Each structure stands twice: as C-alpha cells, then as structure tokens.
Amino acid sequence: MWLALLILAVIACNTADDITLEAGETFTDTNVRVLKLDTFDLEFTTFKFDSVQMPLGDRILVGNYTDETFGKTSSQSFIEMIPESYDIDNEGVYDSIVLIMAYDNYYYNDTLNQMTFDVHEVTERIEPYNDETYFYNTSTLNYNENETLGSHSFMPRPMDGDSIRIKLDDEFGYNLFDQIQGNDITDLDEFRENFKGITVKSQDNTNGSVLGFSVDTEETMIRVYYRVPEDVSDIEQYFDLIISATSTPATYFNHIEADRSSTILASITNDQENLISSEDLDNAAYIQAGVGIAPRIRIPNLKSLYEIDGDGSVLNAVMKIYVNSENFSDQLFLNDSLYANTLDRHMDISEEITDYSGSSVFGTLLENSEFSEIYYSLPLTTYTDVILSSESDEDLYITLIPSEYESSVNRTILNDDETNNYTAVLELTYVIYNEED
Amino acid sequence: MTFTALAQTNNLTGSPYSLYGLGVFNEANLGKTNALGKSGVALGSDYMINNLNPASLASIHNKSFMFDIGFNTEFDSYENRYSDDSKVRFNFSNFAIAFPVSRKAAMSIVLTPFSNVGYELVGIESDIEGNQGTFTSYVSGSGGLNSIKVNYGYNLSDKLNVGAGLEYIFGNIEEKETVAVESNYLLTTRDTYYKNFRATAGLQYNPTESTGFGAVVKFPTLLNASQDLEVTKVVDLTEVAVDSEEDIDIDSFKLPFEFTVGFRQTFAKKFTFNIDYRKSLWGNTDQTDNIGTFKDQDFIGAGLEYLNNNKGYKYWQRMRYRIGFNYDNGYLDIRDESINNMGFTIGLGLPMSNKNNSFINLAYSYGQRGVVSSTLIQENYHFLSLNLSLENIWFVKSKYN
Secondary structure (H helix, E strand, C coil): CHHHHHHHHHHHHHCCCCCCEECCCCCCCCCCEEEEECCCCCEEEEEECCCCECCCCCCEEEEEEEECCCEEEEEEEEECCEECCCCCCCCCEEEEEEEEEEEEEEEECCCCCCEEEEEEEECCCCCCHHHCCCCECCCCCCECCCCCCEEEEECCCCCCCCEEEEECCHHHHHHHHHHHHCCCCCCHHHHHHHCCCEEEEECCCCCCCEEEECCCCCCCEEEEEEEECCCCCCEEEEEEEECCCCCCCCCEEEEEEEECCCCHHHHCCCCCCCCEEHHHCCCEEEEECCCCEEEEEECCCHHHHHHCCCEEEEEEEEEEEECCHHHCCCCCCCCCEEEEEEECCCCCEEEECECCCCCECEEEEEEEHHHCEEEEEEECHHHHHHHHHCCCCCCCEEEEEECCCCCCCCEEEEECCCCCCCCCEEEEEEEEEECCC | CCHHHHHHCCCCCCCHHHHCCCCEECCCCCCCHHHCCCCCCCCCCCCCCCCCCHHHHHHCCCCEEEEEEEEEEEEEEEECCCCEEEEEEEEEEEEEEEEECCCCEEEEEEEEEEEEEEEEEEEEEEECECCCCEEEEEEEEEEEEEEEEEEEEEECCCCEEEEEEEEEEEEEEEEEEEEEECCEEEEEEEEEEEEEEEEEEEEEEEEECCEEEEEEEECCEEEEEEEEEEEEEEECCEEEEEEEEEEEEEEEEEECCEEEEEEEEEECCCEEEEEEEEEECHHHHCCEECCEEECCEEEEEEEEEEECCCCCCCHHHHCEEEEEEEEECCCEEECCEECCEEEEEEEEEEECCCCCCCEEEEEEEEEEECCCCCCCCEEEEEEEEEEEEEEEECCHHHHHC
C-alpha cells in the first residue's frame, strides 16, 4: 500500500499537471509479467581455508569450547610485550610482576565454568615466518612448555569484569627488572635477546569458553612493581611491558585450532580444495570463524531463467538460509550478519559482493516468531545479474563469513535446500518486459 | 509556426482513451467545420479551406489565396466510479494554405495533428505469477502523430468537382510503464515511430446552387512502425540499465478503409444544413490493442448555419451562426464496451472585411467520451477552437497601383 502511495506522491510531484486517475486494471492491462520463482537448485558445500590471516590491532583470544558438531576448539595467544622505556630508578627495589589482560567483551560459549589460564615464556622471536607481515591461525612458535610463568583460575566475567590479573614468576620478574635497572638492557634489540614474549593458553576444560582481550597499551600489559625508598615511606612505582599491536611485521597472534575427529565434520581437512557436499554433512553447510570453516554456495541453474519466453530481468532476488533452532543457543550464538564474498575455483576469496549502490552485501539474521523461523536473508539481486551475464556457469561461488571471522570462533550451521524443514531457498522476482524475444 | 514546432508538441490531449491505438484521433478541423458537428464533406471551399473533401478546393475563387491557422483549448474532466480529475490544454491545431493552380483547379497544403496521446494511469494492479501477490504498475503515454496533406481539387463541370489528396502521416508515441515490486522498480520506455502515406479521393456534386452532395474515400494504409526500447530498473535505490534496443521492427498500424457521404441544403435563403455519415472499417484491420478489440466505426455529424445577409449593413447580419451535433460509436470495444463519443457544437463566423472572405471562426463543443460504468472512465470535454480563415485576393492590388 505504501508503495502505491509513494508512486502517487512521486507522480504528484513530478507532473502535477497531469492526470492521475486510479484507472484500475479494468481500463488497461500491464505490458509486463511478474513472476515469483523459488524452485532454483542450491548447491551447499563446506570447506576449510588452509589458513586464516591474523589481522593487526585486533584482539587476544584465549580459551576453548567443545560442541558435538565442531569438536573441541581452542585458541592460544602468542604475544610479544616490550618495555615502554628502559629507565628505572637506581634506588628502586623489585616487588612483583603481573600480567593484566582486559576483557574486550567478546566471548563464545558458556562462561559459567571456571577456567585456568597458563602463561609460558616463548623461546623464539615472535615474528612471522619467511619475512611475511602477518601470522595465520595455523602459526605456532616454540615455548617453554614444562615451566609456567604463571597460572590463574577464575570465573570469566567478560561483560562486566574489568580484567584478569595473572601473577607471574618473581624470579623471571626480578631478572627482567634487574637487567633493565642495571642497564644490561637499554634498547629493544637487547631486550629481545633476553625476552621473546609469552604465550597464554587455557588448560583443557571439558567445555569452557573462548574469551577476547584487548590489545590496548592502556589496558593489557605486563606490569612490574617496584618500590623507591624515601625518608618517611617507600613510594610504589611500576613499569609496563606493552603490546605493539599495530606494528608490522605483526608481534602477536592467536593460534586457533579445532579437533573435529569424532564429529560429523571429521571429513573436513586442512586441504582448502576438499569440498564436502551438504548431503554428506546432515544437509547443512558450516561456518566456524577463527578455525576457517566456510560454506560455498552455488546457484547452478540460474540461467534456466533464459528458457522463459520473452526478455526479462531480475527485479529482486533474496536467498533465505534457515538455521535450525537446536543448532544455536544463547551461548553458541549466531552472528547478526554474514558477509557475502565470491570464491575462485581454489576456494580463495576473490572479492566482496556488493550491490548496485556499492554497498556490501550481507545476510541479515531475521526471526519470524510466528512460524518460529530463523534465517539469514541475503539480497542477491545484483549478484544474480552477475551470474546471468557471465559467460561460463562455473566459478561463480558465494561464501558467507561473519565479521571478525579472523578473530572470533563463532560457529553457524546453515540448512541446505534438501533438508526436511526450513530449507534454503532463492526467492526471485522476474519481470518480463518484452513478450516476443 | 514552424513544422518542427508542431512535430514536437506533445500531449495535445489529456484523454485516458489516448491509451488505445494511436491515441485520440484529431477531430479539430479547419474553418467552420468545428462548429458544424465536425461535418462538411458536401461544403465548398469558397469561404474557408474545407479539409474534409479535396474536391471542395475546386470551388475556391479564382485569384484567391486562402490561409487558415487554428488554435484550440480543451478542458477535460474525467470520472470513474472512484474518483475524478480534470485538465486544461492549449494547442496549435492547424496550419493550411490553399490557392488556385488554374482556372479549374486548386491545391491546398494542410498541416494538422493526426492523433494525440496523453495519459497517465496509476494503480493498475496485476497478479504476480507464482504466488498470491499483486504488483502495481503505472503507465503513461505522450506524443502523437502529425499529418501533412496535399489536396488537389478539379472542377470537371459546372456541377461536378473531383479531388484527390495525399497525406503523409508521421510521428512518435512514447509509452512508459513503471512496475513496482517490493522496493524495486522496472521502468520500460517504448518510443514507437510511425510513418506512411495515405491517399484520399473525393467528389462533390452540386445539382443546384443550394443543394450539394459530397463523398470522400480514404484508402487503407499501413503505418510502418519501428520502436526504440529502453528498460532500466531501480534496484538498491540505484538505477541500472537493463536493455536498450533501437529500430525494433514491430507490427505496422493499419488505418482502415473509410468512406464519408454528405449532403447540404440551403433553405429559406438564410439556413444551410449539412450532414455527414462516415464508416471506418476498423474491423477489417484485424488488429488488437492491449485489452481493446477494433470494430467498425460509424460517425454521424450534422450542422446548421444561419446567415442573415452576406451584404448586410449591420455586422450581425453578416455574421454566421452555427450549431451542430456529432456522434460516433467508437472504433474500439474495451471489455465489450464501446467508447461512444458524442458532442454538441456551436460557433460563430466573424467576417473580418467587406472585401474578402476572411473570417474568425469560433467554435465551442461539449462532448462525452466513454461511460461511467463499472470499468471505464467517462471523459467530459469542453473544446474551444479559434480559426483564422483568411483570404487574400491575388493580383488585385496591382490594378489599383
């Protein structure tokens, strides 16, 4: 109704002079046919990116969670932390050393279970291999596995807690303090010879959560406390080791991995070109951020539109991809949106899909409580035109990934078009403007 | 007024019925016929250029040069069961000259609109195929065809004039349709160009000064058509080109065989009655138009002119008073309903000079097109026309010099 009003308004504005009579369909017919089509085959497969590049300046992810579909997912962070200055009062006396990590409000899975974080000293320089700029989720470095610098058990409070404080080994702390105070370490090179960095990992819980921490220099740091004696009483002072989060090459990363060996996704391997059809995966396609699991969606028979007589054009196309209610929960929540990208034949991301106005195309999570439907609504009008105008039918693949795909561990299970209920569908509005070809 | 200006004048009509066929055919004519029920195939061309019958040119006075320029204004009001609307338009309606080419023959060149298109219709609801929904479309049309006609009339004998005309009909009609589905639109613009010649033949038989018969035939012709198609869509609030084709061959538009017979009679020395009957054999063209079906059209028009005294001293005596009536049953059935057209006309002929036959011809007509039924629209129109019908006497001036 509002559309009719809009049209009336537009006409009224543009040609106030002309006749605008509600003639109705009895006075003339439209020359146009409008068809709603929703019977297109959709091909859903799942694969895993062989690696996911770690972004700079994002978050520290530590923790693990287990679910029956995606197995056991864990994230361990490797972090170089460097002094802000190399100047300590000669009178200062070492007191203690603490790793402070501030929550950045991201978490995934149940935070009601106690977690234990262990901190180890890394034994090699924290820098990407082969002179690269970035780390990957698969990157790892040697660290002193047998000795912990510190360990901390706590109840996660990612939303209302401030930070966690992990007391580190005083021998390690004193050693660091002493060398800087005694001018054995006066610059970054000398510092790096003595101290490479730390890794923070969670002890194997049966089912914990993965927590996000800030890399802000004001919020996350190793803090060394010392006292400077004065006449009346000592003055407490400290110096910080901080993360240089945006410097290149990168100086920190999250190693994210999952053990799917006893789940339905066991067939998904690190071979990026190993595509598993939804038929073999319980009629679904899967997404897991951080780990790098992603869906590949194809509309194989879209060009059958050309078999309809006459010249036409797609006026609207929306893919509705449903999620079964048992496949998510408040803890294993769904992303509000999934961004659409194109994949090449090797399953590398080619480009972001944009619409005609240049905006990113993403699937929006919608809920129709009346029919207890939960689905991602993905507007594909522009992209269907791309498919229809392409020379070949191959190589036109869509993948859907949430924002923060590289620095979160969210998982999503998308129903395919063959499942029993809530099947994925492409709803297309096709307009034929010329009956004769 | 140049030829180009006429060709570019759009929306000469505001009739929703111009949606059909080539639009609303122009009925405004030259001289006084607008006031005489749009009839006059039996009338001569001695006081005006009679464009209804080429044979009439034979009655142009020798050494006359005639000139006619016309303007009209139309006030239309429309109503259907739900709403009404109205519209005023001003138009240039004709330009014509006529002159003798020999003692027995004369020619005219006449430029008139042939048909006019101007409509906007909103809220056309249609079903979406494949679900229960509907979509809304909005259609508009503009443009129209023009005619340039050369007529030749020849005086075979005292009582018999014959004539022939060749008319070139040309122009374009632009139709736009906007279809709205959800928040997206498809806009289709079709610009259709028509052109071809059409031949006319006529005769007038005048057994006495006061009695005359006329007959005209217009031969069928195919208006060759080609179309430019431009399709765009508005998706994501962005307009995108969909299709653009030029010079698409489409079906020609068939103009039917048409014949008119007419009669005039002067009585009581002051009254001249004339009547025309015309049949247009649209049914034979086998054309269809959207939801309309073409069918044969009957036209009847009649007029009465009163002239007190051509040489009277008083101006009112020399003025001409006219009244007329016309009716036709339309050439289209739309959903089995005819679009009848009925009009009443009155007019005045105001002489401009004692020395020649120059007149200001004023005519007013009130008419109705269509019906207020469950489906169609009734259009009421007030039509006012002004024709300057001028005569110059050639070669006369030099005599006085």
